[in-house]
Amino acid sequence: MKFTVDQIAGLIHGTVDGNGADIISDFSKIEEGKSGTISFLANPKYEAFLYDSKATAIIISEDQVLKKKPLATLIRVANPYLSFTVLLQKYQEMIASNETGIQQPSFIDPSATLGENLYVGTFSSINRNAKIGSGTRILNNVSIGANVEIGENCVIYPGAIIYSDSKIGNHCIIHANAVIGSDGFGFAPQPDGTFTSIPQLGNVLIEDYVSIGANTTIDRATMGSTKIGQGSKIDNLVQIAHNVEIGKNTAIAAQVGVSGSTKIGDHCLIGGQVGVAGHISIASNTIVTAQSGVTKTVKTPGQTLGGTPASPNVDYLKRNALIRQLPDLFEKINQAMKVE
Amino acid sequence: MKFTVDQIAGLIHGTVDGNGADIISDFSKIEEGKSGTISFLANPKYEAFLYDSKATAIIISEDQVLKKKPLATLIRVANPYLSFTVLLQKYQEMIASNETGIQQPSFIDPSATLGENLYVGTFSSINRNAKIGSGTRILNNVSIGANVEIGENCVIYPGAIIYSDSKIGNHCIIHANAVIGSDGFGFAPQPDGTFTSIPQLGNVLIEDYVSIGANTTIDRATMGSTKIGQGSKIDNLVQIAHNVEIGKNTAIAAQVGVSGSTKIGDHCLIGGQVGVAGHISIASNTIVTAQSGVTKTVKTPGQTLGGTPASPNVDYLKRNALIRQLPDLFEKINQAMKVE
Amino acid sequence: MKFTVDQIAGLIHGTVDGNGADIISDFSKIEEGKSGTISFLANPKYEAFLYDSKATAIIISEDQVLKKKPLATLIRVANPYLSFTVLLQKYQEMIASNETGIQQPSFIDPSATLGENLYVGTFSSINRNAKIGSGTRILNNVSIGANVEIGENCVIYPGAIIYSDSKIGNHCIIHANAVIGSDGFGFAPQPDGTFTSIPQLGNVLIEDYVSIGANTTIDRATMGSTKIGQGSKIDNLVQIAHNVEIGKNTAIAAQVGVSGSTKIGDHCLIGGQVGVAGHISIASNTIVTAQSGVTKTVKTPGQTLGGTPASPNVDYLKRNALIRQLPDLFEKINQAMKVE
Incomplete structure (x- = not known):
């Protein structure tokens, strides 16, 4: 410029x-x-x-x-x-590149429906019955599974894998090597100690204006949909398990893991490396500080939580301060006991 | 239906x-x-x-x-x-798709040995001397390295990378963008502060009925094999370092990291984001709760462990409860000291 | 042999x-x-x-x-x-394979500059104005973005994605499905609760003799460069955020996350699953033990740190020992109080 x-x-x-x-x-x-x-x-x-x-x-x-x-x-x-x-x-x-067109070699199944002004990079595949909206850019080595729907003006970066049946809205960005719609981790232990796979027949549903980071994984639901709400932003290397529902405009930092069937509300900020247990819910406007572990449902919106198990962050910080005073406390007590 | x-x-x-x-x-x-x-x-x-x-x-x-x-x-x-x-x-x-056949374009080295009823997706490569068993499905953009052996009725999802010399049994599932057989993290520090790479000449050995999650990485051994035992299930974004051995029917949740040369027994359940130190072993039937850090060998089978460093989970929970009582304790003691 | x-x-x-x-x-x-x-x-x-x-x-x-x-x-x-x-x-x-040549099908933009004795595997793309040095091996399904420069004698393993403008030195190894140069996680919250993307216009700069693990992600800078210093070794599934600078000969183990704009010095050893907060710096020769969380600038070089928030490891271990004594302490105190 x-x-x-x-x-x-x-x-x-x-x-x-x-x-x-x-x-x-x-x-x-x-x-x-x-x-x-x-x-x-x-x-x-x-x-x-x-x-x-x-x-x-x-x-x-x-x-x-x-x-x-x-x-x-x-x-x-x-x-x-x-x-x-x-x-x-x-x-x-x-x-920004406004290059359009289907680069060769690429593979587009004849049953796929393509919008206008698409870009499809080399070595990408668009499989059976997939629908891609106008203005969307699919870069190199992307795999779009059967029945996938992607809206308009999205960018799918190289190496991203979108499993069959996933639905992605408009204006979404999927970064390189992210995986959308892989099987949920569902295995039923058998009496002989082996596991039987529980079929994962649902899908992933991503609303408009969502951004998904590089190498992040979002599993399909067992039944129904794993959902990422409009405007939410997910960083790199995040794990979103089956049947999780993330609300709107929630930001999730790198390496967070959210376990199965958990619901996270709107406008939450989840710090890096946080773990969230399964089958719980987190109220809207919750902030979870980095590396915390949320183990129970958070009902009151607007709290800042820290530690594992996560509690209000002020309490966590206070406890940490007291833990740092433990050497003094132990000495004081040992001396007091001696005196007595 | x-x-x-x-x-x-x-x-x-x-x-x-x-x-x-x-x-x-x-x-x-x-x-x-x-x-x-x-x-x-x-x-x-x-x-x-x-x-x-x-x-x-x-x-x-x-x-x-x-x-x-x-x-x-x-x-x-x-x-x-x-x-x-x-x-x-x-x-x-x-x-389930029972489509078979070799899609084009794909690359199959003439020296590779292929079973019957295979499916090979577009933009996948099967390199020198690889052997693929009957009924196995290799989807798009998969890279199968030289001398790899994959058994029968496996599914290798798009973008998975199987490095040379890896051996995978029958009925295994490898999810998208998983990496099997990358170099172990072996570097010898030199007197001048630089690192020398220690060649990683071993491989990865995966037994029958194993499932590997999306974006999971399993490093090859320095010598010998990194092993995943029959029926074990590994979730997404898990790191298995070089020379690790996982037993049979063990389930490892997302984002767990297992350090080099560690052995985990049969029928263990390892919760999400757990870290396991290197060169230790964990007895069979051990449960490790999420986010814990196992730092020492666990000899007694059948325990449930929690916390970092991991200890029996009841002790960990008890200590957590006492930590939450620290503010009261400190106040009580400060008052008692004043009285005296 | x-x-x-x-x-x-x-x-x-x-x-x-x-x-x-x-x-x-x-x-x-x-x-x-x-x-x-x-x-x-x-x-x-x-x-x-x-x-x-x-x-x-x-x-x-x-x-x-x-x-x-x-x-x-x-x-x-x-x-x-x-x-x-x-x-x-x-x-x-x-x-080691000394096979050279451009395998087909692959895509090399006519504007790219290629050194001698290159190997380019099937289904890899080298895009506009990219420069690849002599003796470098690019394996299958690799995507090299526009204006990328890669030096001599590097190995880029299958599925690695190098975004546009990244610069990689000589003798570097990038393992499978690693992502170099994805957008930093930069979003400005708006009054209506939505996020606006902050364009990420910088790049990633990797010096000579660096090794990057499988499925690791290194984000491009907002402006300027995210830097990995000469001889540093980064393991699998590591997240390096935008504008981070890693010094020379620093080793970072698997699943570490380093937040935006943080600087890590030379000859540091960062254990597995460590988290490092943003906008801080860590002095050279620092050792951080596994699973720790570094929340503040570390000025004194040569320390070993542990815990979250990280402190000198001896203090952390001492506090852990005292925490394990809490049950006894509480009992002792409760009895003493009773006596009084």
Whole structure:
């Protein structure tokens, strides 16, 4: 890209303080600013970098008081982080591939239904009766199973595997090597100690605007559907077991595991490596801190939980503080016992 | 499918209470019963749904006492859950693809040995000297390395990677994007701080009736074999390190990690996100609760372990209960100390 | 292979004690020694196996004192483990595939730049403007995105996905189904409770001699680069988030998760299933024990840390010991209170 500071300021409705004719060709973090880049200051912790940053332009708050004159040209806006994000998005749209067409070799079963302006990359397969909506991009080495439905304007990154019968809405992103619709882990122990497989006949249902991370696995339901609600975002290497239901606009960080038949509400934030037991539910607006283990139903919405078994995080932190005082406590008690 | 209730009752040796001519075309959970579906009641917790379920038929125990007349036609059997599972299995067999043949494009090295009634999906490769048994289904984008042997009636789901020299028995299922036989994590630190790779020259040996979950990784042995015993079931995103040996009919839930050279016995149940240290062994019939960390050899079979480092679960639960009492204890002691 | 003991002793500069004409055709662990194999004794714990091992030859220390005469021919060297590793490496080089050439079908964009003596496996794609160095082997079903650069003598195992713009140095190994350069998990919550994606415009930069495990995910930076330093080794199923920087010669075991923008120094050892919070740094030469959670910046290099939140491991172990004494403590106190 090549824009003037004035052009960029116009895009984000900012006012320029400095040389509006400066040329911007890339983005940078304020602490790594280089000539020709634009950066931003949102977190006051980084104010020290404002004055000496070598970025050509910096987006700052219209309220920012300057301690001295920065080297960079400034663009003042109401919300610098938001404006910077808007800029990144506009740039991303500009550079996004709008290549369409079916690359060869690829395999599309004659019974599949394809929308318009699709892209299908090399070595991808679209199997029996699958339906792919318009504007969706399926990159290399993707496998779309029988009867799968994918909506419009989705991106399915290389190596993603969508098992048969999965339904994916519009504007979804499935990252590389994610697996959607694999069999739930259902085995019935037999009297002789072996396991019998319980057939997993349901599917996975993913609503609009969902993002699924790389190498994440979402198992199909035994019966019915494993569901991911509209707008929810799931990071890499997450395990979502059979019959789980995730609400809307819930964010789940990397390496979380959610066990079978559990329901998680809307607007929850689940930290990395959290484990959630099966057959429970978590109320909306719950925050679970990283590495915690949620073992029981959480009925009250809006709590922040921590530890294993998870409890209100303030209690968990307090207990942790007391555990750190145990050496003192033991000594105190041992001395007191001696005295007596 | 389309069956009458009488036909289904015949299949599972049940007795009909209601209209045996009703048509069943799908399965449902009792709490989500819909017209035309068959459901079951096994867990007494769900009895409340029995009476008003909109399922057309419900399989219940021959001993079930009714508080009022359910809407659905009933099929009474000795073990409702087992009968329902049998029904699911029969249905699954009915709908299972029995398509055979080598789809094109795929790559089969001329030196490979193939059984009868194979299915090989598009964009899959079967490399030098590999042997694939009769009735095995290899789906899309699978990579079978040199000298791999896979037995009869296995299913290898899309994107699974089987490294060279791996041996897989009969009736095994390998889910999508699982990796079998990758190099063990063996690096010898050198005096200059760099690492030298220790060649991983062994393989992976998987016995009959094993199931491996999506995105699970099983490393090859340094020498000899990493082994998964007959009938064991491994869930998604599990890490099995080099030279590990898992016994027979052991179930390992999602995101478990087993470190190098550890041996786990038969009939163990390892909960989700458990970590097991290297070079130890776990006796048969051990249960390890979710998120625990097993750090030492477990000699006594049949225990239930919890926590990190794992100990008998009752002790772990007791300690957890006492930790929750720490705030009270500290206050009590502080007051007592003051009094003195 | 088929070598005499004398030939092997020559390779590792050892002296033979026994029949130098014995034929060696495989490797074994000392406790599983078989006729025709060579083994080694490094760990004194295994000395009991030395005397009765059925291995044809055993490499032992030149200082090893014998309690009786072993069955095997001995090769005495200064460092048996190192010598055995050298032998494994030489054998690995001998058997390593040196097949070169572009297998068909595969896809190489005309704008890609390829070095000499490449191997490209079936169903792999090398997309626009990618550059692949000489001697690099790209196996089956690999996807190399636009503008990717991979150096010389790398091995990219089947199913690995390298997103656009990633840069990989020389002598790197990327194991099967690893994902390099997927989007960072960046979502800005909006007033209406939905998330807006923050474009991830940076890349991943992997230096020379790095090894990445199977199904591991390394996210691209929001801006700038997620970096893996020279010689670092990353195991399977590890999550490295956006803008993370890992130093040189650091080893990260399976299922570790490192959150966004965190920096880990050189020569660190991070145990399995460890979680590291975002926006912190860990000093060089830090050891973090398995399953720990590092929540704060670690400034002092050379510490061993354990627990969640991680603290010096000796303190963690001490607290664990005290927690195990809590039942006694509570009883003691309850009795003391009664007495009073």
